[in-house]
Amino acid sequence: MIKRIVIATRNRHKVDEIRAVLGEGYTYLTLSELPGSPKVVEDGDTFVANAVKKAVELARWLHEQGQGPAIVLADDSGLAVDALGGAPGVHSARFAALDRAGSENSSDQENNLKLLRLLANVPYPERKARFRCAIAVAVAGAGPVALTFEGACEGHIRFEARGVKGFGYDPLFQPEGYEASFAELGEEVKNQISHRAKALASVAPRFRSLA
Ligand code: ITT
Numbered sequence: 240m241i242k243r244i245v246i247a248t249r250n251r252h253k254v255d256e257i258r259a260v261l262g263e264g265y266t267y268l269t270l271s272e273l274p275g276s277p278k279v280v281e282d283g284d285t286f287v288a289n290a291v292k293k294a295v296e297l298a299r300w301l302h303e304q305g306q307g308p309a310i311v312l313a314d315d316s317g318l319a320v321d322a323l324g325g326a327p328g329v330h331s332a333r334f335a336a337l338d339r340a341g342s343e344n345s346s347d348q349e350n351n352l353k354l355l356r357l358l359a360n361v362p363y364p365e366r367k368a369r370f371r372c373a374i375a376v377a378v379a380g381a382g383p384v385a386l387t388f389e390g391a392c393e394g395h396i397r398f399e400a401r402g403v404k405g406f407g408y409d410p411l412f413q414p415e416g417y418e419a420s421f422a423e424l425g426e427e428v429k430n431q432i433s434h435r436a437k438a439l440a441s442v443a444p445r446f447r448s449l450a
Contacts, residue, residue: 240447241378242266245273245301247293247313252406257314259430260439268309276300281315286329286373289315291385294375301379309379310449312442316372316434318408320354320396322361327354331407347407351400354411358396366396370412372434374442378449386445390437405429 244261245268246254254269270276279296283289293313301309317331327334327350335345335353345353358366370392375385393415400410402422409421414432421429430436 241308241310241449243268243307243309245269245297245309245311245379247279247297247311250406253314253316253435256426256430256433256435257312257439259426260436261443270297273301281329283315283329286315286317286371287375287387287389289329290373290375291377291387294377294385295383298377298379298381298385299383306379310446311377311379313375313377313385314372314435314438315375316370318354318368318370318412320358320366320368322365322367323357351408351411354396354408355399363395363398367393368396368412369393370408370434372438374435374438376442376445376449381449386449388438388441390434390440392432392434392437 242265244265246257247270248254249270258267277296277300279293281289281292283292290313293315294311297313298311301311317328319325319328330337331350333344335349336343372390374388377385395413396411397413397420401420402410404425405422412421413419414421417424
């Protein structure tokens with residue numbers, strides 16, 4: 240079975256969460272250790288489309304480089320807020336940047352402030368939201384195909400940011416059944432119930448069939 244997993248991300252928080260859920264039985268590599276790897280334009284309409292694009296393009300590049308066998312795993316994820324018609328959705332990483340020219344992502348703080356501003360007059364019961372995650376798994380040298388896995392985590396958007404753990408919208412997201420934000424709850428709880436953990440739950444058992 241292939242034991243080398245290349246994670247197609249530059250987000251170190253995602254890497255930590257993925258490693259924590261999949262465990263230490265693998266050798267992990269990320270884009271930070273692969274200078275020259277392709278920069279993928281995330282222009283898909285869905286999380287699945289973007290995750291597949293990231294996984295397949297990196298798998299193709301690794302194969303061209305003549306690197307050994309590797310499983311490529313890509314995560315595309317984001318927040319969907321009911322009161323905003325599902326926004327920021329696939330634009331989660333650049334939510335605040337949508338208001339200005341250019342293609343760069345915005346900072347987590349800018350994105351959180353924009354979300355709070357848009358929801359300023361929305362009462363708690365109407366602040367329902369969910370994190371969604373798509374994981375795509377491809378094998379270097381196996382052609383442009385990927386397996387896909389999805390997970391979601393229901394919750395509400397708080398009235399103010401709380402906590403310092405995690406990343407992105409974690410300080411504003413209160414998962415169902417908890418009185419604290421993901422940023423207060425921390426990795427141990429998050430990795431039991433998160434969108435990412437749920438998507439990853441069925442990934443490892445499929446590795447055997449990819450070898
Ligand atoms: P890569 O594309 O390099 O993986 P990224 O952070 O740009 O890194 P995405 O394009 O998938 O990743 O955007 C995900 C955004 O959605 C992320 O920047 C956060 O704003 C938000 N997000 C996704 N999962 C999250 C989580 O578990 N907690 C908080 N925010 C999350």
